[in-house]
Amino acid sequence: MQLDNRKKEVLHAIVDDYVSTNEPVGSKSLIERHNFQVSSATLRNDMAELEHLGLIEKPHTSAGRIPSDKGYREYVNSLMTIEELSPKEQLEIEKRIDSSVDEVTDLIKNATHTLSETTGFVSLAMSPRLKKSFLKQLKILMIEPGKALVVMVLSAGVVKDKVVRIPNFLSDEQIMKISGAIEKNLTGKPLDEITLVTVETAGKGTEVPEPLLKQVLYEAYAAIKQADELNIYLDGEHRILELPDFNSLGRARDLLGTLSDSGMVAGYVNEMENAREHSTDDSFMIRIGQEITLEGLDDCSFITATYNLTDSVSGNIGVIGPKRMLYSKVISQIDFVKKKLNKEMQRFT
Amino acid sequence: MQLDNRKKEVLHAIVDDYVSTNEPVGSKSLIERHNFQVSSATLRNDMAELEHLGLIEKPHTSAGRIPSDKGYREYVNSLMTIEELSPKEQLEIEKRIDSSVDEVTDLIKNATHTLSETTGFVSLAMSPRLKKSFLKQLKILMIEPGKALVVMVLSAGVVKDKVVRIPNFLSDEQIMKISGAIEKNLTGKPLDEITLVTVETAGKGTEVPEPLLKQVLYEAYAAIKQADELNIYLDGEHRILELPDFNSLGRARDLLGTLSDSGMVAGYVNEMENAREHSTDDSFMIRIGQEITLEGLDDCSFITATYNLTDSVSGNIGVIGPKRMLYSKVISQIDFVKKKLNKEMQRFT
DNA sequence: ATTAGCACTCTATCCCATCGAGTGCCAACA
DNA sequence: TGTTGGCACTCGATGGGATAGAGTGCTAAT
Numbered sequence: 190m191q192l193d194n195r196k197k198e199v200l201h202a203i204v205d206d207y208v209s210t211n212e213p214v215g216s217k218s219l220i221e222r223h224n225f226q227v228s229s230a231t232l233r234n235d236m237a238e239l240e241h242l243g244l245i246e247k248p249h250t251s252a253g254r255i256p257s258d259k260g261y262r263e264y265v266n267s268l269m270t271i272e273e274l275s276p277k278e279q280l281e282i283e284k285r286i287d288s289s290v291d292e293v294t295d296l297i298k299n300a301t302h303t304l305s306e307t308t309g310f311v312s313l314a315m316s317p318r319l320k321k322s323f324l325k326q327l328k329i330l331m332i333e334p335g336k337a338l339v340v341m342v343l344s345a346g347v348v349k350d351k352v353v354r355i356p357n358f359l360s361d362e363q364i365m366k367i368s369g370a371i372e373k374n375l376t377g378k379p380l381d382e383i384t385l386v387t388v389e390t391a392g393k394g395t396e397v398p399e400p401l402l403k404q405v406l407y408e409a410y411a412a413i414k415q416a417d418e419l420n421i422y423l424d425g426e427h428r429i430l431e432l433p434d435f436n437s438l439g440r441a442r443d444l445l446g447t448l449s450d451s452g453m454v455a456g457y458v459n460e461m462e463n464a465r466e467h468s469t470d471d472s473f474m475i476r477i478g479q480e481i482t483l484e485g486l487d488d489c490s491f492i493t494a495t496y497n498l499t500d501s502v503s504g505n506i507g508v509i510g511p512k513r514m515l516y517s518k519v520i521s522q523i524d525f526v527k528k529k530l531n532k533e534m535q536r537f538t
Numbered sequence: 539m540q541l542d543n544r545k546k547e548v549l550h551a552i553v554d555d556y557v558s559t560n561e562p563v564g565s566k567s568l569i570e571r572h573n574f575q576v577s578s579a580t581l582r583n584d585m586a587e588l589e590h591l592g593l594i595e596k597p598h599t600s601a602g603r604i605p606s607d608k609g610y611r612e613y614v615n616s617l618m619t620i621e622e623l624s625p626k627e628q629l630e631i632e633k634r635i636d637s638s639v640d641e642v643t644d645l646i647k648n649a650t651h652t653l654s655e656t657t658g659f660v661s662l663a664m665s666p667r668l669k670k671s672f673l674k675q676l677k678i679l680m681i682e683p684g685k686a687l688v689v690m691v692l693s694a695g696v697v698k699d700k701v702v703r704i705p706n707f708l709s710d711e712q713i714m715k716i717s718g719a720i721e722k723n724l725t726g727k728p729l730d731e732i733t734l735v736t737v738e739t740a741g742k743g744t745e746v747p748e749p750l751l752k753q754v755l756y757e758a759y760a761a762i763k764q765a766d767e768l769n770i771y772l773d774g775e776h777r778i779l780e781l782p783d784f785n786s787l788g789r790a791r792d793l794l795g796t797l798s799d800s801g802m803v804a805g806y807v808n809e810m811e812n813a814r815e816h817s818t819d820d821s822f823m824i825r826i827g828q829e830i831t832l833e834g835l836d837d838c839s840f841i842t843a844t845y846n847l848t849d850s851v852s853g854n855i856g857v858i859g860p861k862r863m864l865y866s867k868v869i870s871q872i873d874f875v876k877k878k879l880n881k882e883m884q885r886f887t
Numbered sequence: 888a889t890t891a892g893c894a895c896t897c898t899a900t901c902c903c904a905t906c907g908a909g910t911g912c913c914a915a916c917a
Numbered sequence: 918t919g920t921t922g923g924c925a926c927t928c929g930a931t932g933g934g935a936t937a938g939a940g941t942g943c944t945a946a947t
Contacts, residue, residue: 215909228921251909251927291701328679332691340689342681348701352640426775427794430787438779438787445776564940577890600896600940
């Protein structure tokens with residue numbers, strides 16, 4: 190994008206003004222609010238140029254300009270400068286992320302809630318992608334005839350469990366044998382390398398009759414697979430209605446409708462994450478307006494960062510807010526929450 | 539409420555018409571839509587009377603009438619007749635409540651989601667009140683030095699667990715002893731009779747040094763207490779925006795804001811439930827408009843039914859919708875979901 | 888007790904005039 | 918060539934009538 194300096198400043202100013210006033214910005218008010226050493230007519234020429242480049246647009250023929258998706262993109266990529274949060278803001282966030290919880294899940298929910306409160310937008314987090322973490326323990330507890338609990342401890346300090354159905358007439362002892370065999374053979378294996386075949390192989394030589402054994406092994410496998418399923422935590426959906434950008438009811442409805450299908454959102458975040466892994470970006474993912482392929486999010490921006498539970502186990506945390514947001518601020522808020530989250534997570538590993 | 543027959547019919551008709559049209563109903567349209575064998579002037583007199591009794595009201599001097607909270611209450615208590623769902627509707631619900639899930643929690647979430655889909659309103663369920671269920675098993679699993687998992691199996695077929703911190707230098711064997719002692723002494727006791735004292739007494743004679751023992755017992759107690767904490771599941775909040783009753787944005791915002799504090803809603807449901815237990819009502823709780831003491835729910839009705847996991851372990855499931863709802867229909871929908879839920883729950887006990 | 892008739896009330900809607908912020912373009916200027 | 922003042926034009930927002938329509942309460946007659 191070959192823009193001379195003044196045009197860059199103009200775009201910068203338009204984005205800033207539009208973000209803070211929520212009104213299309215015209216050449217005259219631009220002059221009033223900023224120290225351009227030229228006349229409004231000159232700015233009008235510049236603005237015509239910027240519009241030609243697709244960076245800004247007019248809602249109506251005789252209205253001021255608002256940034257286009259491309260304009261926001263340029264702003265985010267090249268123009269804005271990110272400032273650190275003030276110590277007071279930092280303290281506020283640190284205070285809210287309660288460090289006394291006993292489970293990683295609660296910590297993540299906490300951070301998500303905090304992020305929604307500080308930004309005023311919808312926040313979301315993905316559970317850690319555990320497929321790279323490995324099994325440290327696996328126990329099968331008999332609950333009652335026909336029912337057992339598979340408990341797994343993973344390397345990332347996470348505990349998962351699942352109630353499963355087992356054949357009625359299996360004895361406690363048989364179950365112990367099976368769970369011991371699985372644990373012995375699969376400990377240390379990353380979850381994504383554990384398949385039904387691996388589990389079945391691990392269970393061999395347990396002196397349990399074939400068909401019974403097979404069912405238990407299958408259930409154990411299912412439990413392991415469920416352990417690395419991704420969860421998504423959304424928070425603060427109701428804040429959408431407090432944003433002037435979504436006062437049209439129709440938009441708010443579409444957006445909330447989409448967000449209510451959390452599985453779909455989770456799938457999208459995952460897609461984004463996969464796309465990132467093959468690129469050279471830093472750890473932020475920013476999608477603006479139409480770049481987002483979820484229905485009803487045309488007027489939104491979607492920003493996530495990657496937190497780390499261990500070196501190889503990570504997840505995402507971020508916000509969904511209006512395109513018209515204070516990007517630099519929001520990004521540093523997400524960044525700070527992410528860092529705090531990373532720090533707190535060390536307690537678990 | 540001493541109302542002659544025609545006045546009852548008039549109130550009935552006003553509620554019906556207002557529910558279906560969402561417009562204040564006047565004397566003339568009442569005549570048009572129903573077979574009253576009198577003139578509109580007569581109805582006007584009746585309506586003036588009903589208004590005097592506080593059963594209906596006028597939005598403006600020259601508008602038709604709408605039911606007041608009291609009017610809806612009279613309608614619900616004495617006027618409406620509840621019809622069964624059609625076989626088709628029943629089938630639809632049965633189909634949606636997937637019976638293949640392995641955990642009670644998932645079943646409840648499923649039913650809640652189904653209820654929101656069938657009614658088009660916000661639905662909610664409380665987790666079973668487990669304080670009357672008793673401990674069937676309690677195991678403490680060592681996860682790593684300093685960390686253990688307390689697994690509890692309750693009489694209602696529910697499995698609960700909690701990660702707890704324990705002293706670093708406790709051995710596997712010591713933990714087993716403690717968990718064995720707790721299990722031995724507390725099995726069969728209802729959760730609400732288990733106190734810190736009971737747990738400490740149960741743990742005596744385990745030959746584990748006093749201060750270490752005490753900490754583990756405390757954590758076990760905390761885990762047990764957490765097991766009977768109530769959870770609330772809300773679903774379909776976004777549907778609020780699809781209701782004409784909440785097209786004013788301000789109202790929708792207040793309502794969603796209140797619902798976002800799920801703890802508060804849970805507390806309210808619990809309060810309602812407690813109030814019910816001392817009354818002779820049947821199993822439905824209906825709160826209309828201002829009867830609801832939650833902020834922002836003035837235009838809502840809150841209807842819940844009680845499901846049973848076992849004879850003594852129950853929870854609530856219901857909806858929050860606009861006051862202007864088809865009560866008879868919604869009640870039978872909730873009732874049917876509740877019955878289906880009860881039926882499915884038998885698999886777990 | 889019921890009814891027809893009537894004057895009155897209030898909202899919703901449409902139309903129209905006006906205002907104002909903003910634009911594009913042109914001609915002049917450095 | 919880039920910058921500027923000037924000007925005609927556009928279009929949404931605002932606000933003031935005028936009108937229509939549905940509904941009401943009251944009165945007098947049945």
